[in-house]
């Protein structure tokens with residue numbers, strides 16, 4: 001598949017502490033990749049670097065064949081790169097106010113139409129559209145975070161640990177939401193520790209101490225002994 005999004009030789013640091021070394025990623029248009037890695041592996045730093053929220057020591061990033069690594073974060077958003085943080089919503093705003101923030105820049109009528117569409121896609125959000133985000137369940141809040149990230153349809157959606165803080169039932173709900181979202185075709189990079197997200201992925205990367213230690217298909221990943229031991233708690237075949 002022709003590459004749509006690439007990151008090449010990404011390196012980043014906090015002061016003198018370098019946390020990413022020579023990271024390469026490649027995604028085809030519409031592909032979904034999971035970026036696995038334990039706490040502190042550098043997943044959040046990598047997503048921030050891709051978004052322009054952390055400076056690069058070195059590296060190149062392309063989207064649709066165009067270099068973007070020197071663009072400001074807001075310009076990357078305009079190019080279609082959206083970022084869902086671990087929290088993902090403003091708790092003190094209502095559901096619809098969060099969606100309005102997500103749709104910043106859209107014309108009023110278009111924003112209303114998109115919010116109506118999202119109420120249909122996520123019936124819980126439609127039902128609770130005036131409720132504060134803080135009053136939602138963990139799963140609903142994550143749904144809102146996803147909805148907020150796609151009010152303006154992204155070309156590339158970067159997600160930081162959509163399972164964070166969720167019980168297994170809600171994780172399954174979020175995976176179902178992303179499975180449906182896949183059909184609309186945004187390219188997705190999902191940073192996760194939870195292997196359940198591999199169910200909806202085409203490709204997987206493992207980040208280990210700031211370096212990519214595995215890149216390949218999900219089938220290759222699940223066959224890899226070291227990965228099986230680290231993430232599935234089993235060894236051998």
Ligand code: ATP
Pocket residue numbers: 014017019037038039040041042043044045046
């Ligand atoms: P987690 O799942 O815990 O968020 P992660 O894989 O996203 O982990 P990062 O948050 O990117 O990992 O952290 C990578 C490394 O950078 C860690 O060693 C962390 O301690 C360090 N680090 C992260 N943020 C800062 C910061 N603001 N200042 C200094 N060091 C940081």
